[in-house]
Amino acid sequence: MFRHVVLLAWTSDATDEQKAAVLTALGTLPDAVPQLRSYVFGADAGISPGNHDLAIVADFDSADDYAVYRDHPAHQAVIAEYIKPILASRAAVQYEI
Template sequence: MFRHVVLFTWAEESTGEQRARVAEELGKLPAAIPEIRAYTLGADAGVSPGNHQFAIVADFDGVDEFVTYRDHPLHQAVIAEHIKPIMDTRAAVQFEV
């Protein structure tokens, strides 16, 4: 199993509607990209100060399946159209589980 974890903070001027749209559009990807084995995403619960504001955890059978997801046109469209316009910071890591 190969895991991909991404954390975002949003630009101050981003709206709640824009943030919700990111989650909505990302949530469509598992149905469109069969290489995704598990996909969890959500906004930070706000319990601890200084956290990132949004997280994605995605599991794949291996590196090749992750690369297919990473480069998939639908995934790239979500990034370009919904994430980048409101993103302040991003952190990511991939590792074997």
């Protein structure tokens, strides 16, 4: 399988409502993107200073299926409407598992 991992950090002025809206919006993607085999995301637990604020671990059958997710209009809409307005930093890795 092929795994996509992304960690996001929010701007200091991001509100709790904006952060919660990202989680809600991400929750719609498994139904919208059938290539998603597993989609496990969540807010940082707050036990480690300097952490990013949100993790997404997404598994696919192949790198091609990951690309379908990456470019999917539903995913791009979540990024544009909910993530980008409060995004301070992003780190990502894709790897074979």
